[in-house]
Amino acid sequence: MILIGQYDSPFVRRVAVALQHHGLAYEHRPWSVWADAESIAQYNPLRRVPVLVMDDGEALVESAAILDALDGLVGPERALLPPSGxxxxxxxxxxxxxxxxxxxxxxxxxxxxxxxxxxxxxxxxxxxxxxxxxxxxxxxxxxxxxxxxxxxxxxxxxxxxxxxxxxxxxxxxxxxxxxxxxxxxxxxxxxxxxxxxxxxxxxxxxxxxxxxxxxxxxxxxxxx
Structure with a gap:
């Protein structure tokens, strides 16, 4: 997996903390939404971070959606929120x-x-x-x-x-x-x-x- 975005963003960081917590390996690309906007646009035309590129190449965007996907990946026993309730x-x-x-x-x-x-x-x-x-x-x-x-x-x-x-x-x-x-x-x-x-x-x-x-x-x- 590849996590795009700088850790000074609270949205990028919350995804990174979850990845660290679950012990999921990832490459970090600390791209700036200003200096690296066109690089980010290859994965998200909104030029916003975070972006999490999955191993199959799918680019997930928006921190809540990314974290929901990670919860699904690790399963309900390890998820950082329950699936319902x-x-x-x-x-x-x-x-x-x-x-x-x-x-x-x-x-x-x-x-x-x-x-x-x-x-x-x-x-x-x-x-x-x-x-x-x-x-x-x-x-x-x-x-x-x-x-x-x-x-x-x-x-x-x-x-x-x-x-x-x-x-x-x-x-x-x-x-x-x-x-x-x-x-x-x-x-x-x-x-x-x-x-x-x-x-x-x-x-x-x-x-x-x-x-x-x-x-x-x-x-x-x-x-x-």
Missing amino acids: EARRAGLRVCALATGFADKAVSLLYEHVLRAGDRRSPVWVDRCVTQISETLDLLERERAARGGDFWLGAFSHADIAVACALRFLGEAHPSLFDTSHTSHTSHTSHTSHAARRPALAAHAARCEALPVFAAVVQPLHVAV
Whole structure:
């Protein structure tokens, strides 16, 4: 298998963590959606990542669809979400919220990267910030209520999605961890995040300490 995309993407990384967890061998091609767009287009005309090229040449796109395929590949006993039932619905909901705020964080990042200050839309920026912040607040309440090491009791796609999205948010928009802080250093952002949303901070730290996360990490770098 070939995994296309850089590990600083929360969507690429969640697929990579699952591959690592299952011990599935793959070649990693860290192609940029900007610098390597035409190479990516050979597998996905949307020029988006992740793309997972299967051994038979089939190119799977979109992280949720890729992970669903991997769950089918390893079978229900090893799958990171059950094939049906309440736990699956709960896990998919958490994944949708996590990848949703990650997507808004990507949009907000490109708003800053691609537009000069006077060309940015304050309405769009405020909307993204509100969507991210209120989703984090909801996830914080739900994670605190559940307790335990993992969201659904056992390690799952929900844990991976939230942890990958939080890392990206912390690197792309550290000020969103606590709007009262002006420093954008890594230490300050994590400290602020822990103070405001301790359950999510603990969840992220627990996941990032796992070898499957440490094996697929890359500092955020945006070049267009």
